[in-house]
Amino acid sequence: MLNQRDVELAASHASLEESEEKSKKYALMLTKTKKQILKLEKEKSDTTDDLKHQLSLRSQELDQAKSELTRSQAKLQSTQSEINILQRERKEAVDEKNRMFDELQIKQAEFESSQSNAENLQHRLNESLRLVEEANEKIAALEESHVAVEEAKHSADERQKQWHEQKKRLEQDLKERSDQLLQLQQQLKQSHDSFENLTSQTKSLTQKIQTLESDKDQTSKQLKSLENEKLDLSQKLKSMQVDLSQNQQTLTEKKDLEDQLKSCNEKIQALEQGQSKEIEDLRAKEGYLKTLNKTLKEEIRKLSRVPSQPVMVSERAKSPTPEPKSNFATQQQQQQQQQQSPLLRSGSVTSIRSMREEEEINLEYLRNVIVKFLESKSTRAQLIPVLTMMLKFTPDEVKRLNHAA
Incomplete structure (x- = not known):
């Protein structure tokens, strides 16, 4: 547009x-x-x-x-x-x-x-x-x-x-x-x-x-x-x-x-x-969305790092040891644990898929930004902050980009 x-x-x-x-x-x-x-x-x-x-x-x-x-x-x-x-x-x-x-x-x-x-x-x-x-x-x-x-x-x-x-x-x-x-x-x-x-x-x-x-x-x-x-x-x-x-x-x-x-x-x-x-408003919205994207990525990474079994062990360690029950009660607990483990696995798989989709979206966005940066010289000064946010450039690299633009 x-x-x-x-x-x-x-x-x-x-x-x-x-x-x-x-x-x-x-x-x-x-x-x-x-x-x-x-x-x-x-x-x-x-x-x-x-x-x-x-x-x-x-x-x-x-x-x-x-x-x-x-x-x-x-x-x-x-x-x-x-x-x-x-x-x-x-x-x-x-x-x-x-x-x-x-x-x-x-x-x-x-x-x-x-x-x-x-x-x-x-x-x-x-x-x-x-x-x-x-x-x-x-x-x-x-x-x-x-x-x-x-x-x-x-x-x-x-x-x-x-x-x-x-x-x-x-x-x-x-x-x-x-x-x-x-x-x-x-x-x-x-x-x-x-x-x-x-x-x-x-x-x-x-x-x-x-x-x-x-x-x-x-x-x-x-x-x-x-x-x-x-x-x-x-x-x-x-x-x-x-x-x-x-x-x-x-x-x-x-x-x-x-x-x-x-x-x-x-x-x-x-x-x-x-x-x-409108362009300034869009840029502000982009910055806000980027920050939200970063926070979501960090939260997803934290969730993906947390394993399923240690959580169960820690929960058992925290909970007091119950009195011995019958074999029927132990079998029910084992069945519940077996039912919870695939749910945790499915959650980790969905989080990985969402991570991959977000990475693909970010790659497409980065590719479009780089193409615009190479095509028109007039918009390079506007696209340098976007590239610094996405690729995490150092101040020296930002100076080199400004000098080239």
Whole structure:
């Protein structure tokens, strides 16, 4: 029974170690996913800041143009208002996320305070394995979404480069226009005869204005495409937040499993303490039985040493000599003596048989103790007192055994 309990304890320890290793792996995977989510949020904030900056620059450039571009300014203001609305929605989403995180922390505290049952441990471990597989699938999906976000970032960078190039072109056009206006003013001051040249220049300016308006339409289209991309990114962020909530649920379940493991460890320790107490009680009972065995052996030896005839002689010597009786009385006494002698002989035979049986039992017990002493090194220190009692070792021999163990 003790060996079976030791085997069961070893198996339970191994299973607990495996579950702890798995929980560590799950924690590492969850930290990696959190880091990736934080990186994505940072990239999103950077892209939104860049978009805001670029929109402000575009609005300034369009304000410096002629008063005929008021419609474009109104459109830009509408886009800015939409961006502000999106920012508010993002802030509300962040606030909701924080609120959900606080609620999850409260729920975690409530789950930690509640005691878990040891009977449902195996079932919950199977569920945790299934959840781990689902988490791995979700991590793969997150990696795919991360790749998509990187591609979107790359496309946004390319579009930023295009916007910078367009900005440079617009600045060059503005500089050229300013130069042309200076020339026109000088030409007006010099003479009114160059009216035809001015008309030609105005025609060229109108053509350039038309090109600018076409560029403006293109920029508005690009802004719309960027807004669509922003909406897609917001949807992706919402999906990532949902995945985050699911990962947090897996974390709570993992903490529940850890609490269950702790309770199981405490129960195992309590069982080990109970077993150690039972072993000590058994040892005390063994010592008591050994002492009883010794006393019984000594009594049996004393009884076996006492012969039957000297007892009868001593009894006759102690008893007073009776008066002579008839032959019939003497014959009866002889018959009684003959009947008592086989009873004494049978008692001595039974005592010898019991001695032999006890010696065989002691030999079997000694053989089992020696086999256990040779098999396991951990139990040698416990078996040395038993061997000293049975084989009557000297103190030097006991020291040699302790040194070898």
